[in-house]
Structures are given as structure tokens and as C-alpha cells.
Amino acid sequence: MAAHFGRRLRKGAATTAAAAAAVAALSASQAPGVTTDPDKPAATGTSASAPEDGAEQNATGNSPYYTDLPPLNSPSPSPSSTAGTSVTQGDAEAGIPATVLDAYKRAEAELRSAKPGCNLPWELLAAIGKVESGQARGGRVDANGDTLSPILGPQLDGNGFALIRDTDNGAYDGNSLYDQAVGPMQFIPSTWAWAGRDGNGDGKKDPNNIYDAALAAGHYLCRYGWDLSVQADLDKAILSYNNSQDYLNTVLSWLEYYRKGTHSIPDGTGRLPSSRSDEPGRTSPSPSPEKPGGSTPKPEQPNNTPKPNEPSPPSTPSPPATPTDTVDHLADAGTAKLSAMAGDTFAKKISTRAETKAGKSVGKVRVRFTLIGDTDATFAGGESVATVATDSSGVAVAPALKAGQKTGDFTVRATVVGRPAVKGLDYAATVTARAADxxxxxxxxxxxxxxxxxxxxxxxxxxxxxxxxxxxxxxxxxxxxxxxxxxxxxxxxxxxxxxxxxxxxxxxxxxxxxxxxxxxxxxxxxxxxxxxxxxxxxxxxxxxxxxxxxxxxxxxxxxxxxxxx
The missing domain is CATH 2.60.40.10 (Immunoglobulins)
Incomplete structure (x- = not known):
């Protein structure tokens, strides 16, 4: 079964025809109103083009995912489900391999302390883990949480998938030409570079380790101050992981399923998925689960096929420039000297203004602040990256910056999300030893x-x-x-x-x-x-x-x- 599962992972984009079908399938499932780059409008047609290099990418780079839905019968976990006796399909699907389940629950516990306002349920990690990798291929992990064999998505070469050229020199995915989603939670290397976490305390951040990947996924879902007990924030967080309405519906289905009951099963005995979003010929979306308070109907698609002897409609004009498209450069907006003693919060927050070539401020633009250098300083919430939208005066104020225990200089770089051509703005920061006067x-x-x-x-x-x-x-x-x-x-x-x-x-x-x-x-x-x-x-x-x-x-x-x- 494991070999069969591996073959399914490698399916898709093998031929030109298969790639074309995959494009159609992915295009049909794009979530309305949500884009990979939050500053670009959502696609309204039936085709989607691959994002260009440098655009904001989500956790998986919109890699393929498993589309299997939970069984209709609710799980009824019992001790017999792990004792080798006959169980229903619901019981079998509800079982989560022991090490994988432990990783989800440990991540939830840590996030409950680190970001209590996020209200992350471990069942959400389980739902995403099911859709992304079938719970690490049915729990094929060792006692430390490392996968027994690599779990890789297809290379993101723009052929039916996003175009993301290599960002890690093949360190994680073994591919020095293009990136591939890696590990049980399917992080692309460029996202793992800042979102990676050490979840098992071994001093490493490895996307192929379920403890590291689960904790990273938890932090990823809890950014932007989202409260996952609020449906709107929950939807945004899931869509930020993989930008597809079908993906959202599938994850929500498994989330509700696992909330009804689950249990631990031995590692390596989990039920493996059988269907993937990039399979040739898959052009219809999977059913949408009902959300609390009612169902989520899908909008009807207008029939734009010209009638006989009717002139073809004019081509759709190019969309107007977004605020992001007008940004020419970033300027400092009054940031004082950045210096703090080890362990203290910097007294001044970084303020950056987005401006046009003529020096006019640009609002509603996302500015990403990234810590660069040998430092353990973090933004509020323990992150090394923070993204903030500019206000009506064009200014983005980074979250409070807290010094770690390492002393010395480092850099905070501000960049415009979705505009790699705009040069970043660097801020020098210094952490000094704690002192007395x-x-x-x-x-x-x-x-x-x-x-x-x-x-x-x-x-x-x-x-x-x-x-x-x-x-x-x-x-x-x-x-x-x-x-x-x-x-x-x-x-x-x-x-x-x-x-x-x-x-x-x-x-x-x-x-x-x-x-x-x-x-x-x-x-x-x-x-x-x-x-x-x-x-x-x-x-x-x-x-x-x-x-x-x-x-x-x-x-x-x-x-x-x-x-x-």
C-alpha cells in the first residue's frame, strides 16, 4: 500500500496532456476573493496563471493535495479499534498514528501558551495533515518524528503548478532547479526558511519531522493575529495555507470529522488517501461541507459561450493597477536608532512608508519586515517575519521588536510584498549587554x-x-x-x-x-x-x-x- 501511495504522489504533470488537465483542475478550484499575493485581485475567469518568481507564496505554493472526504458515518472510537478487530470505515479513518497525533497535540499546547489568542485546535493540524500527506503517509515516521522516506510534491515549474524556482539549493527537496513542497505538512522551502520551528527539541528545524512541521504549521496559521475560533479568520488561515476553495472545504470537512472523535493507532497503520487534486480529468470541485449556521452555496457560473451568428464579446481589459503596482520605493517614517539591551523590548517600533516615484504615499500595501543576521531577536509573538499593511498615510508600523540574549548587530529589512523589483529598506539594529548605571x-x-x-x-x-x-x-x-x-x-x-x-x-x-x-x-x-x-x-x-x-x-x-x- 505504501508503494501505491508513493506512486500516487508522483502522478500528475507527467505529460503535456496531464499538465493541461491539472491546470484546468486547479483553476476551477481557486478560491474567490483570496489570492496568493494579497495585493493582487482574485482571478474571476476560468483560467489561472502561475505566480511569477518573487510573489508572495503560501505555505505549500498551492501544491496538489488529497481530495478524499471523510466517510458519512461519524467516528465512534473505542479500544477495539486498535486491537486488531474489525472496525467500521469511520473508526479506521478517525484513527491517527500515535506519533503524528502526539505532534499535533504538542503543537496545540505550545501555541496555547505562545499565542493564546489564536485558539488553535489540534484537530485543524490533523485535518491539514490528512489533506497534505495522509498523516505522514499513514504514520510512516520513527520515534523522533522523522519521516521514513521523503514526502515531496511535484516540482513547481509553472507547468500546471506555480512557478517557484529553487530557493534552498536543493537542501530540503533535492531539487536545485525548482522548489517542491516538503514533508508531512508540505512546506515549500522558501516558506520553511522563515516559518520553520524546532518542535521536538533536537536543535534542528526539519520540515521532514512531524513535530517540527506541526509546530511550524501552527505558528503559520496563527499569524496576523487571527483567532481561529472565529469562522472568518479560520477560513483565511486555511486559504493562506493553500489558496483553493475546494481545499478549504476539504480541510473543514476533516476538521469537523476529527472534532467528533478520534483515537490513536500504531504508527504506519493509518488509512492512505486515494485521490489527488491534480489527477488528469478531475475538473469538478469536491462537495462543500456545511458550515455552522448554514451551507456555503457556490456561485453559478455564467454561460459565456457565444450563440450562432452572434459576435464574440470583446476581450476583457487588463485590470487596473493595484496600489502595490504604484510603489516605487520605501522610505523611513521616523524610526529612531534601534538599540536595546538583551532581553528587553526595543523602545521604538520600525515605521516604513511606501511611496510612488513622485513621493506620494501609498496605502493598502503589504510591507514585510524580516530579521536578517545572527540574532535571536523576534517580533511580538516570537516570529522572525512580520507582514503589515500600510495605513492611509502609506505607513506600515512593524510589531514590537524584542531583543534576545545574543548581543551584536543585525538588520531588519522591509520589502513590498508582491513587488520584488522594489529595493528593500534596511534598518540597523543593535543588542547590547544588560547594563547598570x-x-x-x-x-x-x-x-x-x-x-x-x-x-x-x-x-x-x-x-x-x-x-x-x-x-x-x-x-x-x-x-x-x-x-x-x-x-x-x-x-x-x-x-x-x-x-x-x-x-x-x-x-x-x-x-x-x-x-x-x-x-x-x-x-x-x-x-x-x-x-x-x-x-x-x-x-x-x-x-x-x-x-x-x-x-x-x-x-x-x-x-x-x-x-x-
């Missing part, structure tokens, strides 16, 4: 000790930055020779290392969540006098603490015995 002792008691003893009180300091608690700030403590000579003193008070050896410099100190550092116990050698402890933080905050060592108490002489007569 002031240090103070938390106590006022004098720090004294007798020679050869230990100080009764430990030194605790409080770090602040611009009056606020400065947490996570690195500091160094050194026992110095004098206020003017900050070299390490070779006598006087000292700390002890783990082996009990005297040390007079402490590095790798870091302020806690309250901005405080408590130093280890100080000891004194036999040298009397006043000594200085100097504490310095990143950012230049400095505090000098005075330590006093007094002479050890002189023991009283033993009384002598009285003379006896």
Missing part, C-alpha cells in the same frame, strides 16, 4: 574583622539602570591596592575558591531578578589596616566598599602563683 550597598553597617578572622557580614549590592532594577547584569569584584591603583592587592582581605584557596578577584557575577549580588564571605590575613573592595558592572556602574582589619585581641597573661613562705 548605579550601584549601592543594601546595608550601612561597617565591614570590620580582626586579623586572621572572617567578616561577620557579607557584602550585598543593588544595581539599577535609569532608576529601575537592573537584573541579569554582569559584574566583577576586586580587592584593589588603593583608590588610584586598581591592581589586585596581594595582601589583606580575600575570598576563597572551592578548594579553599585565597582569591582576590571574582568574575562572572550576575545580578539576580531584584538587581542584587551577594558576595561570598570575606576573610582576613594577618595584615592590619583599611582595604578597598571595588565592584564594577557592565555599563560602568562602580562601587568602592571600605574594609577594616584590626589587630587580633592580645590574650591576657596567666596569673602567677603566690609566693609561699
Amino acid at each position: 548605579a550601584l549601592a550597598r543594601t546595608g550601612e553597617a561597617p565591614l570590620t574583622c580582626t586579623a586572621g578572622g572572617e567578616f561577620a557580614d557579607q557584602v550585598t549590592v543593588q544595581a539599577t539602570y535609569q532608576g529601575a532594577v537592573a537584573d541579569g547584569v554582569a559584574a566583577t569584584a576586586t580587592l584593589v591596592k588603593s583608590a588610584d591603583d586598581t591592581t589586585v592587592n596581594d595582601k589583606g582581605p580575600y575570598f576563597k575558591d572551592a578548594d579553599g584557596t585565597a582569591v582576590r578577584t571574582l568574575t562572572d557575577l550576575v545580578t539576580d531578578a531584584n538587581g542584587r549580588i551577594t558576595l561570598p564571605t570575606l576573610y582576613a590575613d594577618d595584615t592590619e589596616g583599611t582595604f578597598l573592595l571595588r565592584i564594577v558592572t557592565t555599563g560602568g556602574a562602580t562601587l568602592t566598599v571600605e574594609l577594616t582589619v584590626t589587630a587580633a585581641a592580645t590574650p591576657s597573661p596567666s596569673p602567677t602563683a603566690s609566693a609561699t613562705s
Whole structure:
């Protein structure tokens, strides 16, 4: 069965006739009002052309998908469905391979924490996984979630499919000429480059791993602030994955089916799909499921066939230029210097204006902001890419940018979605180490000790930055020779290392969540006098603490015995 399934994956576009049929099938199923490029009008005719290179692509690049619909009988999962006994078709279809099911539920749990407003149900991931790859070919994955063999869509060479030339040098799909949808959730490489996630914690983002792919799909469906408990947002999210009304209907059918009940089955035993959207001769759309509140009728198609002796209608004029078509360049709209300390949110958001050649602002244009460079900074929601539409003044304001723990410079590049010819606008951003600008002792008691003893009180300091608690700030403590000579003193008070050896410099100190550092116990050698402890933080905050060592108490002489007569 697996071999048969693989043959079905390779069907389509094998001959010129098959490719022509595939074009017709895909064209007939394009979703009205939704386009791959949100700035371009939806096609209203019966033919669709492949998007050009550089246009906004959805998750799959509109690759073919499986059109099988759920059985009419609702699932009635029971323990017997995994025990080798006879089950109904509903029971069999409702079963989801164990590792695949775990990946969907784990992704839902993570999104519930990372993007609670999205309300992503794991059943939606299961519905998309069913339509895209038949639940990873019936659950042919290992214990880590890696597919046992590649799952690839056809090459997107414009021959019946979108035209997407190679973007990954064949790293994911093995094709250095054109991209292909990859893995159990069928991501095209150019989308995976920014949407990829590490869902199983192995340090890699692999579209061929069901945990990584499911988490990536969850984040992908939750972008733009969509709330998937709202039908309109749910429809938009699904259509953004694959731009087809038939696709939307099929996914919604499986979503409702899985919501009625499902169960775990052993990996590799899932029921495999049998029909695909690019099969030759498939020109009629699949049935639409009913949505809550009523059915979704399809608009009637007008009969435009000319009658005998009737002149042919004039050709349809080219559509008017969209706002995106008028953009000549991007300009900064007052963005201040982008700098933040590690872990902080940048104080200023990036503002970019879309303008015509004459400098006129252009509204209703999508601007994509992409983080470039060695950085773990993210936009709000944990994304490295954000797309925002310009307002009536032509300005797009990126979501808040949060610095990660990596320090250094990186770039935020603004580009116009759907207009690759417009040069991107780069913003330089810097993440600096966490810093303090002031240090103070938390106590006022004098720090004294007798020679050869230990100080009764430990030194605790409080770090602040611009009056606020400065947490996570690195500091160094050194026992110095004098206020003017900050070299390490070779006598006087000292700390002890783990082996009990005297040390007079402490590095790798870091302020806690309250901005405080408590130093280890100080000891004194036999040298009397006043000594200085100097504490310095990143950012230049400095505090000098005075330590006093007094002479050890002189023991009283033993009384002598009285003379006896």
C-alpha cells in the first residue's frame, strides 16, 4: 500500500496532456476573493496563471493535495479499534498514528501558551495533515518524528503548478532547479526558511519531522493575529495555507470529522488517501461541507459561450493597477536608532512608508519586515517575519521588536510584498549587554574583622539602570591596592575558591531578578589596616566598599602563683 501511495504522489504533470488537465483542475478550484499575493485581485475567469518568481507564496505554493472526504458515518472510537478487530470505515479513518497525533497535540499546547489568542485546535493540524500527506503517509515516521522516506510534491515549474524556482539549493527537496513542497505538512522551502520551528527539541528545524512541521504549521496559521475560533479568520488561515476553495472545504470537512472523535493507532497503520487534486480529468470541485449556521452555496457560473451568428464579446481589459503596482520605493517614517539591551523590548517600533516615484504615499500595501543576521531577536509573538499593511498615510508600523540574549548587530529589512523589483529598506539594529548605571550597598553597617578572622557580614549590592532594577547584569569584584591603583592587592582581605584557596578577584557575577549580588564571605590575613573592595558592572556602574582589619585581641597573661613562705 505504501508503494501505491508513493506512486500516487508522483502522478500528475507527467505529460503535456496531464499538465493541461491539472491546470484546468486547479483553476476551477481557486478560491474567490483570496489570492496568493494579497495585493493582487482574485482571478474571476476560468483560467489561472502561475505566480511569477518573487510573489508572495503560501505555505505549500498551492501544491496538489488529497481530495478524499471523510466517510458519512461519524467516528465512534473505542479500544477495539486498535486491537486488531474489525472496525467500521469511520473508526479506521478517525484513527491517527500515535506519533503524528502526539505532534499535533504538542503543537496545540505550545501555541496555547505562545499565542493564546489564536485558539488553535489540534484537530485543524490533523485535518491539514490528512489533506497534505495522509498523516505522514499513514504514520510512516520513527520515534523522533522523522519521516521514513521523503514526502515531496511535484516540482513547481509553472507547468500546471506555480512557478517557484529553487530557493534552498536543493537542501530540503533535492531539487536545485525548482522548489517542491516538503514533508508531512508540505512546506515549500522558501516558506520553511522563515516559518520553520524546532518542535521536538533536537536543535534542528526539519520540515521532514512531524513535530517540527506541526509546530511550524501552527505558528503559520496563527499569524496576523487571527483567532481561529472565529469562522472568518479560520477560513483565511486555511486559504493562506493553500489558496483553493475546494481545499478549504476539504480541510473543514476533516476538521469537523476529527472534532467528533478520534483515537490513536500504531504508527504506519493509518488509512492512505486515494485521490489527488491534480489527477488528469478531475475538473469538478469536491462537495462543500456545511458550515455552522448554514451551507456555503457556490456561485453559478455564467454561460459565456457565444450563440450562432452572434459576435464574440470583446476581450476583457487588463485590470487596473493595484496600489502595490504604484510603489516605487520605501522610505523611513521616523524610526529612531534601534538599540536595546538583551532581553528587553526595543523602545521604538520600525515605521516604513511606501511611496510612488513622485513621493506620494501609498496605502493598502503589504510591507514585510524580516530579521536578517545572527540574532535571536523576534517580533511580538516570537516570529522572525512580520507582514503589515500600510495605513492611509502609506505607513506600515512593524510589531514590537524584542531583543534576545545574543548581543551584536543585525538588520531588519522591509520589502513590498508582491513587488520584488522594489529595493528593500534596511534598518540597523543593535543588542547590547544588560547594563547598570548605579550601584549601592543594601546595608550601612561597617565591614570590620580582626586579623586572621572572617567578616561577620557579607557584602550585598543593588544595581539599577535609569532608576529601575537592573537584573541579569554582569559584574566583577576586586580587592584593589588603593583608590588610584586598581591592581589586585596581594595582601589583606580575600575570598576563597572551592578548594579553599585565597582569591582576590571574582568574575562572572550576575545580578539576580531584584538587581542584587551577594558576595561570598570575606576573610582576613594577618595584615592590619583599611582595604578597598571595588565592584564594577557592565555599563560602568562602580562601587568602592571600605574594609577594616584590626589587630587580633592580645590574650591576657596567666596569673602567677603566690609566693609561699
